[in-house]
Amino acid sequence: MTPEGLARALLRRWYVLLLAALVTAAACYPALRPAPRYQSSAVLVVKPPRTDNQPNQLTNLQPSLAMVSYVVVQRLQSPAGRAELKAAGAHGSYRLTPRNSGTSATPYYSIPTLQVEAEQTAPEEADRVVQVVIDVYERHLQALQAEQKVPAGTLLTVDLVNRPGTVALPPNRTRAYAGVGALGTLAGVVCALWTERYAAGRRRRQEAGQTGQTG
Known part of the structure; x- marks a missing residue:
């Protein structure tokens, strides 16, 4: 079908397009609310064990x-x-993002911090x-060290730099309107x-039937 033929066909069926527009407008209404x-x-951090030379574990964060x-x-x-995360209760949207120290002089991912984010319909959820993600992460870190038979006195531990905090996300109505x-x-x-x-097919069948009756 040529572009001109497509345009003529759509103009002949304008009422179908109008009905579709009305249905689309009704479908867009939920996007208002x-x-x-x-x-x-x-944000959590993997800390080395405390030693006499480095009593402050946060000053001994190595790229390893x-x-x-x-x-x-x-x-x-x-x-x-x-x-495993799903079985533990982590559902919906969540992300685990290794973080830098925030300075331009520090190589990428050299500081062992990890940002954990989750999006839900309720702040407490x-x-x-x-x-849940933090607990499973810590369990895997302990299991990894157990596999390598790391002595108890030299185990790596997990600490929270920033405890979970919740913010309300602004609704993206434009994207919803565009999609619908x-x-x-x-x-x-x-x-x-x-x-x-x-x-068109119905007209052809009718014309064929009339031709047959005439013949």
Whole structure:
């Protein structure tokens, strides 16, 4: 079908497009009152054991600790890890993001900190999911060290730099309108073309029947 033929077909079936526009407008109404979304975020750090030379564990954060932390993150992001998190109660949207120290002089991921974020429809549920992820992360870190038979006195530990805190996310109405509008437009065009094709086929059958009766 040429562009001109497509335009003529859509003009003939304007009522189908109008109906689709009305349905799309009705579907856009829920976007005016979207469900509230909350994001909880916490930052944890992998700390080396306390020693006489380094009583403050946070002053002895080495890039190697960041690599150990990233190994644990990879485990949790694997299908088996996601299944474990889901079984533990972590559902919905959550992210584990290794963080830098925040300075331009520090190499990427050299500081063993990890940001855990979760989005839920209730603030307490977002905090709960973040805490579940942290608990599973800590369990995997301990299991990784147990596999390597690390002595108890030299075990790495997990501490929270920032405890879970929740903020309300602003609704993105523009994206909702655009998505519903695009789907409505596509559905309207498809329905109009289908209606045009059905009507054309019906006319051909009627003309064929009249020709047969005349013959």
